[in-house]
Amino acid sequence: MDNIASIDILPKLDSIQRVIGKHTGNKPGPNLIFFGGIHGNELAGILALKEVIHDLNNLKPDFKGNIYALAGNLKAIETGKRFIGKDLNRIWFPNTLIPKEERSTIPEYKEKIDILNHLIEILNNRRPTYLIDLHTTSSHSTPFISISDTLKNRKIINNIPAHLVLGLEELLDGPMFSFFSELGLPAILFEAGQHDAISSYENHIAFIWMILAQLKCLQKRKIPRYRNCVETLRKSSPGGNKSFEIKFRHLIGEQEHFRMKDGFVNFQKIEKGETIAYNKDGKIKSRRKGYIFMPLYQSQGCDGFFLVKEIKPFWFKLSSRTRKWKMDKLIALFPGVHKTKNGTNAYLIDKNAVRNKIISLLHLLGFRKVYDNGQSLKMSRRPYDTRFPKTEKVLENIRKYLDLLTS
Ligand SMILES: [Zn+2]
CATH class of the missing domain: 2.40.50 (OB fold (Dihydrolipoamide Acetyltransferase, E2P))
Structure with a gap:
């Protein structure tokens, strides 16, 4: 880990705007919205997005869809801090919203509103839309991906050689990507390595190109040094991906x-x-x-x-199958597990009566924890597990959420 080259050797960023860059394809296809700098001290993602978009705008390959690269916490990026008032990656779910009386003093409130308005503007073209959030970590790290564990999200990252971490979405102050996944947008998080390491910048570049290929915006052979991208990520995870x-x-x-x-x-x-x-x-x-x-x-x-x-990979395969079979109805037969009154998509679990294995089983079946008071917990099925809604529905969800924020 000694002598790691730093991203300081790259050209410095000038003043940063919300839209870092954009590439409009010559053929119809999805919107890919990339975020860099949701944490203001994580510049590697922003630099990588600038580089890839610069290459695309120069090469002008056949490209299906549009890429938008957005900067996250502008005020925090200016000062090189993770955040100013509140962590922009922890204020999305209804239980963590910035209270009304703090809206004028916490700059992240305005950042959020502005980000949502940009999303609405992009989604107005009614194309299927994917959200990819680029981050780095304070410790040295092999790169990893995190998703809300829907079958649809799994499909996007299928061939990408990086570790996968599940469960961030279950934290009460869940991250932005899992919030958007719940609103109906396929969303993934990529952590490329340590904040300042040049390898994080290289991993981000490799990841962005691979995602473009994976979502069929671009043919692999049109990607500059595609094999190098795969190799870069492979080399960053010695011992293979888990x-x-x-x-x-x-x-x-x-x-x-x-x-x-x-x-x-x-x-x-x-x-x-x-x-x-x-x-x-x-x-x-x-x-x-x-x-x-x-x-x-x-x-x-x-x-x-x-x-x-x-x-283990075996559990992944099993869980894709069991979700399709809708086996979860059998879960209610276990003692200490009760269906909630308002439908079959959630269960209340008495933690004293139920072993951890049942909770793991519910995870496999596509459920996630939404509430835990120590004694009991509630697990509900993720919305949009196998299929994401039409863009109109996502727009409606975002608009409703904006109303909640501004009322
Ligand atoms: Zn981060």
Whole structure:
């Protein structure tokens, strides 16, 4: 990990606008909306988007659809901080909205409204639309993808050589990509590596080209050095690609004085009882074995670290099949599991009576946790699992949400 070249060697960004760049294809196809800099200290994605769009505008290949590259937290990008008032990647779901009285003082409120208005403008062409959110991490990391686990989202990332992490969407303050997935847009998150490493910029470029090929905007042979793109990502994940699910999150409490133990890299193997971090009470030890995920090595942020567990490929195959068979009706036969009154798409689970295996089974069947009070939890089926709605419906969902934000 020594002597890693930095993105400082790249040309500096001038003042940054919401639209970083745009490429309009010569044939009809989908809208691909890429975000860079949702966190203001993550410039690698923005630089990579500029580079790919510059190449496309020069090469003018046959291209189906349109690419829009949007910058995320403009105010935070200007100052090089993750965020100014609130983390722009944690204020999308209804329980985390910026309260009315804070709207004038938290700049992320205006950023959000502006982003939504840009999306509406793009979606007005009524084309199918995909959202791709580019990030980097504070620790050194092999690249990874995260999605809300719908079959449709899985299909987009099928052939991309990077780790997959599931379960970010279940955090109460869920990330932006999972919010848009719930509104009806296929959405994926890509984390390319450490914030300043040049390899993160290269991984982003490789990933963007591969997504363009995957969504059939562009033929592989028209992509400059396509094989290199595949190789770049492959080389970044020595030991091959795995899938993981989040099993534990250390949320940093107020006045906790959290400090990560030095030297962890993302996806490093952890034993039960191993010291992972420190706080005012002393050592924080791992309560389970697994892999460390997103260890926090920067001052801003409230997630200290996560622990993840590997999901074997067999379970993935099984879960695609079982979702199609709609097997979840059988789940209600287990003691401690009850259908909610308003339909079959959600279950209330008594945590004292139900083993973790049932919860894992519900995950496989396409359900995600929406509520957990320690005693019981509610799991409901993800909307739009196998099929995404028409763009009109997504537009209607975004407009309704905007009304909620501005009323
Ligand atoms: Zn980020």
